[in-house]
Amino acid sequence: MSAGRSVGRDVPRVDGLDKVTGAAQYTADLKFPRLLHVAVVRSPHPHARVLDVRTGLASRAPGVRAVASGRDFPLHTGIYLKDQTVFATDRVRFVGDPVAAVAAESPEAAAEAALLVEVDYEPLPPIFDVEEGMAEGAPLVHPDLGRYEVVPWIQPKAGTNVCNHLKIRKGDYEKALSGSWRVFQNTFRVPQVQHVPLEPHVSVARVDLSGKVEVHTSAQSPFTVRHLLAACFGLSHGDVRVHVPYVGGGFGGKAGINLEPIAVALAMRCRGRWVRLMVDRHEEFFATVVRQGLSATLVTGVDRSGKVQAQKMHYLWNCGAYGGYGVNIVRAAGYTCGGAYEFPNVWGDSIGVYTNRPVGSAYRGFGMQEIHWALEQQMDRVALEMGIDPVEFRLMNCLGAGKSTVTGQVLDEHAGRVDLCIRRVAEEIGLDPARERRPYRGKGIACAVKAPAMPNDAASSVVLKFAEDATLEILIAGIDYGQGLMTVAAQFAAEALDIPLETIRVKGCPDTDLSPYDWQTVASRQTWATGNAVLRAASEIGRQLCETSAEVLSVPAADLTLRGGHVVHEPTGRSIPLTRLVMGYQFPDGHAIGGPVAATTSYLPEGLLFLDPETSQSAKPVAKWTFGAQAVEISVDPETGQVTVEKVAACYDVGRVVNPGLIRGQTYGGIVQGIGTGTMEELVLDPKTGRALNASLMDYKIPSTEDVPTVMTVDFVETPQKDGPMGARGIGEHTMIPTPAAIANALFDACGVRISEMPITAEKVWRALKEKEKVRCRTPLPCRPLAAGPFSAESLARHLSSLPVPARTVALLTGIPRGNGSVDSVTVKWAHGRTRALVGTLRSGDVREVAYQPDVAALTGLGPGLTPTGDDLLVGLAAMASRLGDAGLVDPRALRAYGGSLGGLASASTTPAALALLGNAANGLYPSVLAAVVESLGNPDVQPETLLERAARLAAVGAHSGADLLAGALALALGIVFPEEAR
Amino acid sequence: MRKTITLEVNGASETEEVEVGMTLLRFLRDRLDLTGTKEGCNEGECGSCMVLLDGRPVNSCLVLAVEAGGGKVTTIEGLSKDGALHPIQEAFLAHASIQCGFCTPGMVVTAVALLRQNPDPSEEEIRSALAGNLCRCTGYRQIVDAVRGAAAAMRAKAAAPLAVSA
Amino acid sequence: MRSDLDYLVPSSVEEAVALRAASAGAAYLLGGTDLLPQMRAGRKAPGQLIDLKRIPPLREIRETADGGLSIGAAVVMADVEVHPAVLGRFPLLAECIRTVGAWPLRQRATLGGNVCNASPAADAAVALLALDAAFHVVSAEGRRSIPAGSFFRGPGQTALLPGELLTDLVLPGGAAGFRGRYLRLSRRKGMDLATVGVLVGKSSGTAPDRWRIGLAAVAPTPLRVAAAEERLEAKGAAAAEEAAALAVAACRPISDLRGSAEYRRDMVGVLVRRGVVELG
Structure with a gap:
């Protein structure tokens, strides 16, 4: 797209000079008279009941001006779900949860006094993983969840650890899944990480003698800070004033409120004094947000x-x-x-x-x-x-x-x-x-x-106004914490009004008393929302300028345009510089019209449901x-x-x-x-x-x-x-x-x-x-694809009726172990049941991988040995299924789904050798000794002696791997040929 | 315990009484109000507090103010003169190398030290010299470009009088 | 950090030693890049800091009579890594130093301070071990020389006795001429402690070639693997695998945030083999 006069051009950022010279002031750079410093007392336990908090010693320590703890501030806050108090009251919920805080004349005095706050805890069992948290009977992190205030579109489940559950139900998933050609299931994980803004969180607060609260803070959303502070201290929004100077990175970590309530709580205890809470890099990692x-x-x-x-x-x-x-x-x-x-x-x-x-x-x-x-x-x-x-x-x-x-x-x-x-x-x-x-x-x-x-009503608004020399001042309350909002706001205004960028000043460090409302600087919404508000305001300003000029020039306003810092009447070329218009136009006789040109406009997303x-x-x-x-x-x-x-x-x-x-x-x-x-x-x-x-x-x-x-x-x-x-x-x-x-x-x-x-x-x-390498190196048996050969169901039935098999194989096929009660007997019973289930699924022709996965997962790694019994059964089953698939006795799609479920096994579930065999089986490669038997079964050309000899060779492999492979193959063959018996 | 130190900061002599435990970073920020030097970690890992001490780039959080006594310190505030920017500052503006700006002063100071020692660094040398200055916003691409651009501009400026006389 | 902390600036070694002898709670201060964070974290709490940086002899790099080099304890690493004599005759030292911290940190951190901090991951220490450096120390009782090989005793532990001051680190002339590579793994490429560091050095001026194998971050102290060196001297680079196996056998890594012991052990083998093959 072609660049405009300003929009689309590579103009340097308007806050660049402040930042490159060191002039830009961030919250910690601001100077306050007789500033007090804060140290926070934090929970050393991940989960504990707070039995008592005693602050007497701390409050009498040298230099201490205020101490605050949970019982004094019972109101809850939270932007969508009000589940947090300023300090922990009845229980702490993570290592770092604030329990109390001290404000003192120096950071050292505050830190020393914080050590004097005495807290009695009764540790509770902690939960760190989501699976634990979802488990039946898990300890509850918020037993009072059902009593918390929440916006209507968030759905917490009282009596559980679920703080929100959103369901998407589109179409007919179950039906679509059962009709799928192949199905894939995988699990992925992401750990907690931290934002690591270069500027750690810092907030400064004062409560004056009349009770008004003023805060300077490193935050992305000054109006949300005001809104939530008012809620958690029961104040009128009009009595809370929030300033946000330059912000040294946020990435979402400064989106809501963080340190502000603690600073305000202390400031309430020493009215008139400025109180600063600045976390160090260590605390930034776990005590802010992640x-x-x-x-x-x-x-x-x-x-x-x-x-x-x-x-x-x-x-x-x-x-x-x-x-x-x-x-x-x-x-x-x-x-x-x-x-x-x-x-x-x-x-x-x-x-x-x-x-x-x-x-x-x-x-x-x-x-x-x-x-x-x-x-x-x-x-x-x-x-x-x-x-x-x-x-x-x-x-x-x-x-x-x-x-x-x-x-x-x-x-x-x-x-x-x-x-x-x-x-x-x-x-x-x-x-x-x-x-x-x-x-x-x-x-x-x-x-x-x-x-x-x-929220659907999240709005941005701006003020555009002129200084006497026609410098355009843009007031925003979106925060430019690096993304360039101030610069793009100026570019939109320069483009819309056709004025030089150099004549624009964006006032980008908001003050909630004076700045126009903005919901939050999050969600990649500012260029779009504030940009829209700026364009609306520019249009209003253009209207005012043209209206005044129309009267001056006695032409229709519609014929006027803004160009190069002038209002121009294109047909005649007559023009008026903005400098003569922005404060009102004065005629030669002295009378003036118009007046200071300014506009306040908002943008609210439209039509959201x-x-x-x-x-x-x-x-x-x-x-x-x-x-x-x-x-x-x-x-x-x-x-x-x-x-x-x-x-x-x-x-x-x-x-x-x-x-x-x-x-x-x-x-x-x-x-x-x-x-x-x-x-x-x-x-x-x-x-x-x-x-x-x-x-x-x-x-x-x-x-x-x-x-x-x-x-x-x-x-x-x-x-x-x-x-x-x-x-x-x-x-x-x-x-x-x-x-x-x-x-x-x-x-x-x-x-x-x-x-x-x-x-x-x-x-x-x-x-x-390494795992992959192990798998490749330690395939215990040479593998190959099955060779095609003649097949008849009658031959297979004959073979099955006449083939003598080892006792081990018989045990697996019947589910009746020898030596009941041994570890191996459990293996045999389990393996028999799961194998039978898989045979049933294959026979039913189910094409979904998920239909096979539970049984495959249960068999994987079942039993002892280099290749556990369960894995041998799965491979034997796979080989026979492939043979029967070629013969049209097993649905090839079911076969594929079964193969897919073997291919998707995680390395943790069994031995590397077994994984290698399973991986090969998923790709149509089977141990040669097994392939020889499977190719023989049902082949009318193969003599019974030959089959016998091949089966014996297979059965001789390993301690009982061969017998187990044979059992897998026979289980399926029997299940297909003699479904009644198999049942 | 307190000690009186005298040192030159951005060309001006300063004499102050300080606690021995006070870092040069705190001294610059709290005593001299030179807040362009930032505190990002206080453990020498982020580079936001970089200043020049006797011409060398140092993490001012790892230097005690008393250690700097008698020395010469240059901070970000000392790089521009009466509104005229250092070529590296100019380059940071021209290459869109700044976002939140918190790392910018330290980054510029390290770059100044680098170009004094090596007026024509390769990209690899720039990356290596700046590895102790963390930035979470920019991905460093435009910062490295700015340092290369500044190096070229400074070399051109240095070479210009010779070209005229030749 | 103690509020009664004092700061003393001796101008001679003798004065420094006397100041230290006079107060049990004093600590010598060099670059401070390790000491100050340790003090802030409360791990060390000296009552006085005796700053050695203004003692002229400690700030010099001098040639020694045997063709070696004496590096004053207060010389910053950034000066060592670009010193012509270091680059010319003891490039292994520069090779290792260049990986310590970031460039500005090395403008402040001294070689002497780095070895006294005795981190198991001290990259520069590996080179000093490999080059048979001698650490010269002085105290009220007199002077002595500690071979690098017996200087490191454990994490943060050295052979220095209370009050002893490290004046200089001496590279013997006989160790000149080793060239090689310091192969290093870390979680990120720029400025990070080593997860594993392996120094492989070779000197071809003699017959047979002399070899050096040093390890960082895989034992309580930086290590030198004499058995691997001997095997290489006997069999040449063809014994790369054997040397690697000997190095693996010699290391005693722990599992921590940077890597598991198992990984570190395997990496020692990989890096030693690579280094040997590269130097051929």
Whole structure:
């Protein structure tokens, strides 16, 4: 798209000079007279009842001016779910939960006094994992959940640890799944990570003698801070004033409220004094907020062509101790669970689970990187197992005009083109399926989509006004914490009014007393929402200027235009400079008209509809979607497991590029943050104490200059957003969403291993490669495909009736063990039951992998030995099924589903040798000794002696592996030929 | 315990009494109100507090104010002169290398030290020299570009008089 | 950090030693890049800091009579890594130092302070071990020289006696000429502690070639693996696998946030073999 006068041009950021000279002031840079310093008393326990808090000693310590603790501040706060008090009252829920705080004349005095606060705890059993939290009878993190105030579109479950549950029910999932050609199920995990803004959280508060509260804070959303402070202290909004100076990075971690209530609580205890709470880097890691963890299980059913027909997504979010903000991530992840794809039949559950971990909250992407980690790897696995190129597979299944999302919203032609993004990054990285392969170098791709997750009435407003010299001042309350909001606001105004950018000043550090309302700076919504408000205000200002000029020039206002700082009458060329208009126009006789030109305007998203509470279907649940894709090229060191991201290509449909330099910066930054979470970041808790083990920059690493790909290419598609300012839509968060999944997919391409739990560390890759190597090296029996040969059911029946078999085989076939009560007898009984179940499923011709998976999983690793009995049975069964499949006695689709369930087994479930055999069986390769027997069974040309001899040779393998393999083969043959007997 | 120190900061002589335990970072920020130098970690891991001490880039959180006594300190505030920016500052603006701006002062100071020592660094040398300055916003690409751009501009400026005389 | 903390600036070694002898709670201060964070975290709480950085002889790099080099304890690492004599005759030291911290950190951190901190992951210490450095120390009782090989006793533990001051680190002339590689794994590429560090050095001036194998972050102290060196000296680079196995046998890694013991052990083998093969 062509650049405008200002929009689309690479103008330097308007706050750049402040920042590059050191003039920019952040909260900790502000000076306050006689400032008091705060130390917080935090829980050392992950979960405990608070029996008593005694602050007497602390309050008498030298230099102490105020002490505050839970009992004085009982009101709850939280943006969507009010589940948190200023200090823990009856119980603490994570290591770091604030219990009390001290304000003193120096940081040292505060720290020393904090040690004097006495707290009696009664430890309770903690929960750290979502699975534990969901278990029947799990300890409750919030026993009072049912009594908390909550917005209507969040659904906590009282009496459980579920703080929100969003269901997606689209089409007929069950039916679509049972009709699928193949089914794939996988589980993926994401740990908690921290935002690591370079500026740690800091808040300064004062309560004056009249009771008015004033706060300066490092926050993304001054009006939300005001709103929630008013709620948790029972104040009028009009008596709370919040200032936000420059902010040194937030990434969602400063979206709600954090330290402000503690600072205000102390300030109430020493009125008139400024009180500052500044966490150090150590506390920043666990005592502010973190990104939620995720455990995601996906089931995908595809038809023969590779089109996804059925998709199930089960998300368990590790929300940590409080879910006030996090519950909305659960919701957003639910209604976006289909990613950039069209799934006609969907069963989605997004469930937020309280645990005794640090507090989960917003983090750039708002759940999207996490769900894309799962979904984009799943799509790759499905594509590769279906033998379809992953790029082609994505193009077959992706969303676009006329396609419907998981909520049933049908996209129109303005919605953005993920297909173009896929094609561009695939081309840039060279994802041609016929590409030349090099060992341990791989390429991968992942898509991304996100919509703003916000209440339907989330608004932005601006004030545009002129100074006497016609400098345009723009007041906003969106925060420019690096993304460039101040600059794009100026660009929109300059473009709309055709005035030089140099004559615009954006007042970007809001004060809730004076600034126009803005909901929050989150959700990649500011360029779009504030941009729209600026354009509306500019239009109003233009109207005022033209109206006055029309009277001055005695021409119709409609004939006037704004050009180069003048109002111009094009037909005559007459013009008036803005300097003569902005404060009102004065005629030669002295009378004046017009008056100071100014406008206040707002933008509220239009036409948004709630989700259905049971199915989440909605024709317009969100304001807009931004689509994109990234592809990467990596190299892997096969011996150390180190992954190097060599090249990244990113492409997004942003509607309109407003500032090329800024949008490239957003993209580079997102990619590198994605490389951070994807390959190195994880907040590690001690599994016993719940304490963070790596809460420092020495132990928690984020990418440095040397961890960045040498080549990052950035490209944009510009399909204008219908309600976007000059077509623009949001992009800030999307840039980090697909990176980890793209790396994971490239890793598989490079060396055939998958890491399903973020981050992809060198050691994990090393371990996975070792496992793979073991499997390859220790296949205990030579394998081969089955040879085709004549077959008749009669011959098979004859063979089965006459073949003598070892006692071991008989035991497995009958389920009657010898030596009842031994460990082996349990194995035999179990194995018999599960084998019979599998025979039944195969005979029924069930085509779904899920139909086989439970029995396959139960047999895998069952029994002792190099290849456990259960695995031998599975392989024997597979070989016979293949033989009977060729003969038309077993449905080939059922056979395929059974094979798929063998291929999908995790390395943990059995021995490497057995895994190797199973892997071979899934690929149609069977131990030669077994193949010889299976080929003989039912072959009329094979003499009984020959069969006998072959069976004996098989039965002689291992301690009882041969007998077990034989049992597997015979179990199926018997089940097919003599179904009654088998029953 | 308190000690009186005298040192030169951005060309001005300063004499102050300080606690021995006070870091140079706290001294600059709290005593001299030079808040352009940022505190990001207080453990030498992030580089936000980088200043030049006797010409060398140092993490001012790892230096005691008393250790800097008698020395010369340059902070971000000392790099521009009466509104005229240092070429590296100019380059940071021109290459869109700034986002939240919190790492920017430290990043610029390290870059100044690098270009004094090595006027024509390779991309690899720039990345290596800046590895102790963390940035969470930019992905570093435009920062590295700015340092290369500034190096070229500074070399061109240094070479210009010679070209005229030749 | 103690509120009564004092700061003393001796101008000679003798004065420093006398100040230290006069107060049991004093600590010597070099670059401070390890000591100050330890004090802030409450792990160390000296009552006086005796700053050694203004003692001229401690800030020098001097040639020694045997063709070796004496590096004053207060010389910052950034100066060592670019010193012509170091680059020319003892490049292994520069190779290791370049991986310590970040470039600005090495403008402040001294070689002397780094060895006294005795981190198991001390990259520079591996080179000093490999080059048979001698650590010269002085106290009120007199002077002595501690071989690098017996200096490191455990994490944070050295052979220094209370009050002893490290004046300089002496690289013997006989150790000149070793070239090689310091192969290092860390969680990220820029500025990180080593998960595993392996130094492989070789000197071809003599027959047979002399070899050096040093390890960092895989034992309570930095290590040198004499058995692997001997095997290489006997059999040459063809014994790379054997040398790797000997190094694996010699290391005693722990599992921590940076890596498991199992991974570290395997990486010692991989990196030793790679280094030997590369130097051939």
